[in-house]
Amino acid sequence: MESSSGNGKGMAEAYEEVEGEANFESDEIERNKVGIMRALVEREDPSSKDVDDFMIRRFLRARDLDIEKATDMFLKYLSWKKSFVPNGSISESEIPSQLAQNKLFMQGVDKTGRPIIVVYGGRHKQTTPEELKRFVVYTLDKICSRMPAGKEKFVSIADLEGWGYTNSDVRGYIAALTILQDCYPERLGKLFLVHVPYVFMTAWKMVYPFIDNKTKKKILFVENKKLNSTLLKDIDESQLPDAYGGRLPLVPIQNC
Structure with missing residues (x-):
């Protein structure tokens, strides 16, 4: 009309x-x-x-x-x-233990062109708090340097399969979250939490109060039975990591 x-x-x-x-x-x-x-x-x-x-x-x-x-x-x-970061960047020689855990990968982009990061929480082992902070900065700087033209945010898949108390590092999680929120604001576009074991919720309850409201709105817990369909809503199969039924192999962050 x-x-x-x-x-x-x-x-x-x-x-x-x-x-x-x-x-x-x-x-x-x-x-x-x-x-x-x-x-x-x-x-x-x-x-x-x-x-x-x-x-x-x-x-x-x-x-x-x-x-x-x-x-x-x-x-x-x-x-x-x-x-x-007095030298302007974190070198790989400053984070050997973190890189050896082979827990963070970068591959593909979502349907809006945002790069995709995959983190395996079950591979995380506690090291010194300072090294973990350096690893977080190294990772975020690497992601930002690989950001496609016209894009400012990234999407992350946090895979918690196999996560247990030996991987629990609440202080480390809060430190990483603080750096993301206070020093790299408006960089996270969406966070998918997948393969979440019940035991993880104990740590989550301790971390949750430190997450600001803007970040909370970007976090999505994904049921196992809806994993593939949920990811495919945001990520084309051609860009989805092969670990989740897509076509792209995962690439360690240090090789990106």
Whole structure:
């Protein structure tokens, strides 16, 4: 049915036009706030001039476009980066025990072009907290450096088959989560938890309070019987790792 406004536009077309205007206004507000935040952080830390607007936007979005909160978060990140990664990156020689566990892989993209990461929780063994943190940073930096043009987020499949108390590392999980949320905000697109044993829920209950609300919305527990169908909703068979019925072999993160 066409509208009665006499301009010949259908209701759907008119709605899309209004929605487009709303999106434009929203984008304009966001761009203005990015500019304001950039000026603030550059005044406090001149090194932030090397950071692109997309990074500043991610921190803004992580704090619901609150400039003051996002600026504080970003300045803390810059301080952390200088102290924890003084050379600008983590070398493989700094994380030998973590890499030897052969627990993290990267292969394929989902239907929106986001890279896919596979983590095998049952292979995780506790090492020093500092090495685990370095491994997390190494991994996230590697993922971000391989991000397709125009994409900012990744999708992860956390496979907990075989997970038991020997793999339980609550302090390590919280440390990794903190780095992801505070230093790499708006990078996680979705997290599929698969092959989840009941015993894992004990650790999950201890970690859950440390997960922010934005991250919680991105986490999906997948039933074993619905595993293939659930993954295929987001990932084409040609891009799905062969471990889940797809066509791509898994590639260790250090070989990507």
